[in-house]
Amino acid sequence: MEGVQLVKPSQVKEEAYLEYIKEWQASEEEIIPHASISKSKNYDEQIDIWRKEEQGIGIPEGWVSGSLFFLVNGEEKVLGAVHIRHKLTEPLLKRGGHIGYGVRPGERKKGYATEILKLSLNEARNLGINEVLITCDDDNPGSYKTIESNGGVRDPEDAEENGVLIRRYWIR
Numbered sequence: 001m002e003g004v005q006l007v008k009p010s011q012v013k014e015e016a017y018l019e020y021i022k023e024w025q026a027s028e029e030e031i032i033p034h035a036s037i038s039k040s041k042n043y044d045e046q047i048d049i050w051r052k053e054e055q056g057i058g059i060p061e062g063w064v065s066g067s068l069f070f071l072v073n074g075e076e077k078v079l080g081a082v083h084i085r086h087k088l089t090e091p092l093l094k095r096g097g098h099i100g101y102g103v104r105p106g107e108r109k110k111g112y113a114t115e116i117l118k119l120s121l122n123e124a125r126n127l128g129i130n131e132v133l134i135t136c137d138d139d140n141p142g143s144y145k146t147i148e149s150n151g152g153v154r155d156p157e158d159a160e161e162n163g164v165l166i167r168r169y170w171i172r
């Protein structure tokens with residue numbers, strides 16, 4: 001896809017990030033990935049938090065390190081975000097997997113999630129992850145179509161959480 005790229009948080013301007021989050025908040029939807037929600041009101045401090053989380057510093061017990069990227073266009077507008085978990089844990093094996101992504105409400109159905117996942121697979125490979133697990137709720141066709149068009153092969157074993165069926169896909 002022309003004109004869009006995945007960048008590290010440090011390459012995103014504070015204004016563009018805040019505008020992105022504001023749109024999610026206005027939609028009253030849960031912001032995904034959760035890792036893209038800032039914990040600090042100070043943006044530079046937040047960039048540092050994300051950098052540390054990538055090294056496994058300051059994350060809760062039992063959590064794994066992860067890398068956050070934003071999808072931006074040529075005008076530096078933030079279109080979506082992706083969080084790549086470096087390792088799987090028992091809970092992530094069931095729900096969460098390696099890669100979680102979201103596209104801002106106003107920019108959906110334009111192919112951005114498909115592009116985010118495609119670019120994320122390169123990043124995962126750079127991180128040494130060769131078998132990528134991606135999970136999605138059975139009632140989220142936008143997400144499972146994204147996974148399937150990126151070569152996701154459904155694991156015969158689904159998971160379940162709070163009565164919701166969770167599809168589990170592998171990309172090798």
Ligand SMILES: CC(C)(COP(=O)(O)OP(=O)(O)OC[C@H]1O[C@@H](n2cnc3c(N)ncnc32)[C@H](O)[C@@H]1OP(=O)(O)O)[C@@H](O)C(=O)NCCC(=O)NCCS
Nearest residue numbers: 032101102103108109110111112113114136141142143145
């Ligand atoms: C799911 C989500 C990431 C899809 O993003 P998107 O940018 O709209 O997806 P794309 O434009 O790349 O579309 C991918 C495919 O899904 C289809 N699709 C997208 N949204 C859809 C919807 N609400 N219902 C049905 N199909 C949908 C598209 O038509 C496309 O199908 P195609 O490959 O056959 O053409 C986005 O809706 C989102 O951020 N949702 C909230 C967070 C979330 O659910 N993240 C995934 C967690 S696993």
